[in-house]
Amino acid sequence: MLRLLLFVTAWLSLVLAEHKGKVYKFPEGFRWSTATASYQIEGAWNEDGRGLSIWDKFVRKPGKIIDNSTGDVSSDSYHKFREDIQLISDMGLKEYRFSFSWSRIFADGTPNSLNPAGVLYYHEVLDELISHGITPVVTLFHWDLPQGLQDRGGWLNRDVVDWYLDYAKFCFHEFGHKVQYWITHNEPIIHSTYGHCGLWGEHAPGGLKEHCDWAPYVVGHHMLLAHAYAYRYYHGTRGLGKGKVGITNHVLFPIAESQDDEKVRDLVLDFSLHWFNHPIFKRDYPDKMKAWLAYLSKKEGRSASRLPEFTPHELDLLSGSADFLGLNYYISMIVRTSSKPEVNMFGMDAPAKLWLSKKWMPVGREHSWIRSHPQGLEGLLDIIREEYDNPEVLITENGCMDTPGESLEDVTRIRYLGGHIAAVSKAISRGSKVAGYTLWSLIDNFEWADGYTNLFGVHQVDFDSPNKTRTPKKSSKFYADVVRNNALTW
Numbered sequence: 001m002l003r004l005l006l007f008v009t010a011w012l013s014l015v016l017a018e019h020k021g022k023v024y025k026f027p028e029g030f031r032w033s034t035a036t037a038s039y040q041i042e043g044a045w046n047e048d049g050r051g052l053s054i055w056d057k058f059v060r061k062p063g064k065i066i067d068n069s070t071g072d073v074s075s076d077s078y079h080k081f082r083e084d085i086q087l088i089s090d091m092g093l094k095e096y097r098f099s100f101s102w103s104r105i106f107a108d109g110t111p112n113s114l115n116p117a118g119v120l121y122y123h124e125v126l127d128e129l130i131s132h133g134i135t136p137v138v139t140l141f142h143w144d145l146p147q148g149l150q151d152r153g154g155w156l157n158r159d160v161v162d163w164y165l166d167y168a169k170f171c172f173h174e175f176g177h178k179v180q181y182w183i184t185h186n187e188p189i190i191h192s193t194y195g196h197c198g199l200w201g202e203h204a205p206g207g208l209k210e211h212c213d214w215a216p217y218v219v220g221h222h223m224l225l226a227h228a229y230a231y232r233y234y235h236g237t238r239g240l241g242k243g244k245v246g247i248t249n250h251v252l253f254p255i256a257e258s259q260d261d262e263k264v265r266d267l268v269l270d271f272s273l274h275w276f277n278h279p280i281f282k283r284d285y286p287d288k289m290k291a292w293l294a295y296l297s298k299k300e301g302r303s304a305s306r307l308p309e310f311t312p313h314e315l316d317l318l319s320g321s322a323d324f325l326g327l328n329y330y331i332s333m334i335v336r337t338s339s340k341p342e343v344n345m346f347g348m349d350a351p352a353k354l355w356l357s358k359k360w361m362p363v364g365r366e367h368s369w370i371r372s373h374p375q376g377l378e379g380l381l382d383i384i385r386e387e388y389d390n391p392e393v394l395i396t397e398n399g400c401m402d403t404p405g406e407s408l409e410d411v412t413r414i415r416y417l418g419g420h421i422a423a424v425s426k427a428i429s430r431g432s433k434v435a436g437y438t439l440w441s442l443i444d445n446f447e448w449a450d451g452y453t454n455l456f457g458v459h460q461v462d463f464d465s466p467n468k469t470r471t472p473k474k475s476s477k478f479y480a481d482v483v484r485n486n487a488l489t490w
């Protein structure tokens with residue numbers, strides 16, 4: 001009996017040693033970072049000459065934000081940015097991804113409405129980062145389009161490509177000597193679908209359900225063009241071009257439920273991974289997506305496909321227009337073939353059902369949109385390596401919301417982060433060129449349509465206190481250890 005007990009104990013400790021305490025070492029110079037976005041953290045919505053953005057208007061429409069909250073004050077980072085940068089520094093990070101609010105720089109979206117106080121604010125943020133030895137990674141557009149431009153059609157109007165280019169040019173020239181890494185857009189897939197159709201959730205500016213079958217594709221098309229023009233301007237202009245320009249794409253990783261579902265999984269992959277990457281890395285929209293939308297359009301008696309076409313010149317501009325691929329990964333989804341096309345999350349009318357597997361670790365409240373599946377990140381990086389000729393990838397977001405009852409001892413977040421950081425290491429060892437990992441998010445903040453009901457920070461913000469007090473959660477210490485060791489023990 002004693003022998004058996006000894007044997008079992010020895011076997012258990014072996015198994016545990018294999019699964020716990022394994023060291024995942026990262027390459028020298030691996031870039032650890034954390035991220036935020038302007039509307040989510042800044043507050044000061046009407047201060048110092050800032051113009052309105054589409055979110056300022058959207059949050060005031062009844063029923064759009066789950067807890068009827070706004071980002072008017074949020075974490076008040078506009079006033080507390082020095083404290084926030086200290087938190088970044090305290091975690092030992094040498095990089096920080098944040099976004100510029102377009103309407104803080106150009107109040108109505110155009111250069112005529114230049115707001116010097118907004119420009120000064122971002123200079124101060126950049127200077128503070130640089131003085132702490134922290135490299136800024138700036139996102140130019142994280143969903144907060146100036147309302148002045150929305151009033152002229154926003155991303156649905158082809159002129160937006162010129163409006164965006166004016167804004168990007170200004171930022172490149174004004175801040176270019178302080179910023180080495182630029183990200184043109186955050187998650188165009190979410191902005192074009194959630195923002196202009198709203199099937200599984202609605203974002204600003206909001207869109208009619210009847211427009212779901214075309215609006216996201218037009219918005220996405222213009223976002224891609226704006227990206228390409230900005231990229232070409234940056235690299236084609238004397239005095240600029242010393243840094244890197246990329247785009248950040250959100251990818252939900254689809255997994256076929258069975259072999260029979262692989263065909264439809266491939267179609268879903270076109271609508272999630274390839275939609276915004278193919279034009280940049282493979283010259284055009286992906287084939288299956290084009291064919292599917294052309295087929296639906298024909299069936300509906302339209303004269304043209306729902307998916308706009310690029311001209312040969314535009315294809316030239318787009319092709320190769322990223323020095324790195326920014327990747328936001330949160331979830332995978334199981335895909336099953338459905339007998340009829342279903343309007344699902346990306347408005348794609350695909351014959352597919354998608355859901356989160358019950359086998360994956362739950363995160364957040366019941367029925368939240370996140371369950372932990374780190375293997376999905378590995379799978380995704382494998383596909384990117386193999387199908388896109390192994391581009392430089394920067395994980396620009398990964399993280400999760402608080403799980404109720406855990407408070408500052410956020411064990412679920414630590415498990416989520418550990419699993420995903422290990423997945424990155426495994427992909428690197430298989431040859432993926434992952435330059436860095438960015439944790440979303442530095443501090444609790446306004447989570448779009450979820451208001452303050454889903455908090456992603458590794459620092460808690462007391463939104464009820466006048467001072468918006470920040471308190472580290474246990475995950476910030478966990479992450480700081482990974483950063484300090486340039487390794488994860490898991």
Ligand code: NCW
Nearest residue numbers: 037186187190200328369397440447448
């Ligand atoms: S909402 C969203 N997020 C979160 C947000 O805070 C951040 O600004 C975004 O870049 C965290 O990361 C991104 N992404 C939308 C994902 C929606 C996926 C929904 C799947 C539904 C099943």
